[in-house]
Amino acid sequence: MPQVSFKTKLKLNNKQATLLAKHAGTARHAWNWGLSLCLTALDNKEKLPTAIDLHQRLVAEVKSVNPWYDEVSPCSPQQALRHLATAFQRWLVSKVSQKPKFKKKGNKDSFYLEGRIKISGNRINLPQIGWVTCHEIPPSVTVKNVTISKLAQDWYISFSYEKDIQTTAKIRDRIGVDVGINRLSTCSDGTEVENVKAYQKAKGRLVRLQRTLSRKVKGSSNRQKASNRLAKQHRRVANVRADALHKLTTWLAKNHSTIVIEDLHGSGRHKNHRLASAIADCGCYEFKRQLLYKASWYGAEVIVASRFYPFSQLCSEYSHQQQMPLHIRTFSCSCCGMKKDQDFNALVNLEHYTPAVSSTVVACGDSLVTACGQWESMKQEADLNLGMSKIV
Template sequence: MLLGFKTELKLNNKQRKLLAKHSGVTRHAWNWGLGLTHQILDHNRDNPEDKIKFPTGIDLHKWLVALVKPVCPWYYEVSKCAPQYALRQLAEAWKRAFKKTSKPPRFKKKGRGDSFTLDGSIKLDHFKIRVPKIGWLRTYERLPDAYQPKSVTISRTADRWFISFKLEIEPFNTHKPYPVVGVDLGVKALAVLSTGIVVEGAKSYRKHEKKLSRWQWLNRHKVKGSNNWRKAQVKIARLHRQIANIRKDTLHKLTSYLAKNHSRIGIENLNVSGMMANHKLAKAIADGSPVLRVIIKSYELSQSPTV
């Protein structure tokens, strides 16, 4: 059984700069690989008699080493795993797009979803973790040092950095008191269970909407790129993070209750994109309900007895 663990890092300025370099190289490798694959697809579409084989993640990394690294020496300032995992994830994203299970990958922008993955000599030790090229990083909470992960993902939200990894543990709580439960998602209430339990949504966006609107309104005339503009952007990003964390807390508590106490979970198949087209309901739906179905689906895949 795989258990995910995510915690915030306690960093100094030097470490923050090094993490930013890793995320920058990862973003550059992703965008370079995405541009190259777009050129290959365009060539194959315009020249059907002279098609080029679509590259795998290994092929992209070989071309990166031969073509990009010689002209971009700052690639050698970070771990080789960062661009390697970026191209591997890009290849997987194209596979999902070709199978029509997801949309084609898009170019990444600085400051949005900054993250990178590392593997190798990783070691956990109480309140710190050692990762390749970067060294020891301190954390705010104690780490499960009884397990040693094979890879870690470091990501940034607003002005804070987080590290996450997967741990393989023995299954627990295999006995579940209730065999089946049905979940009805709604707008007024987050979910209504077939057992009669009504789960109210956190409605975190509704509670902070005025505050967020106020801060965005005050930021409208600031010069883009100035110090005051950057401070305001961080302030707004922190509020977005707070809204998301409140929503995630409510959803994880509900899905944990469902997974731990029920062997099978029945949930309606919602057309979320169609529901979001209704401008009268879109805000309420986006404030919680669609995310619940995604998280329940992830629990179903991780729990073998569930469906």
């Protein structure tokens, strides 16, 4: 069964908010203390301590001189040390992340809890904290652990649980989807979803709030208030974008058996400084991430097409390939005379794309079926022969 995550905002009184802040502060203190020990061990070329070693030293050396550790759940600092060990593993062994850094108060505050957790209506009973109220009604499932985090002065709770696959009735067997800037998505069945452009619409207000923040005295309460207003506006932008993406990906996964999307080069597209802001505002990676896990929920299949396949150069009727400059927006086939919108023609080709076998046609109605890997090898061989001919 697939894993499903649930996250919602908490309604807290002053006492509960203070207790959550203590838990986050204790976890941050344990992380920074453990990070200092690990960095010292690396400088002295000693063996890196494990999470168990760090926790034993924490109990013996830190908790004995800091009585406020007893005011919070012991899971909070212990899990922080586990996360620290994982961070060093990802940095030194897997080499997929950067060097762990010291944490600062007010920046991504979070902590972990496990134990006796109950859900009743819109309330959750947490160890050492008690009953807290949620803005949404959580699912009635058995929860073993939760993560509580702070974002823009609001506290959020999240946990994961197993969910059965819900195979829904499909209105269409196969569909091709293209994510763009002017439109969030254009589908091969003619459906168009407008882009909400959350950041562009809020850019003026963000600029004013940032300018107001820069004029406040550092360390003052007015600067903290201005920072909170700016953070809330950024959170609103992210929520508007996420809401549009959730609605689109849920509709695609529920109503289509096979969804074909193109494998876009995200980091390369962001290097275009004229369009980088607009491209980032679309949330292309988040669209792909949501679509992949929601497809497993509703019994759909997602096919990620190769970015090198010539979708815009193939005739959608007979798969004849011809060169198509970007400034020409109407595809006019030189063999069969078919005329279609350039983007719609590419979407039809995207819909009929198959990952194992793809069709490349050298003449109208005269197809040559090759595997995708063979098509790539043919392209590399042609490039190699061209280079050899230049040398000769």
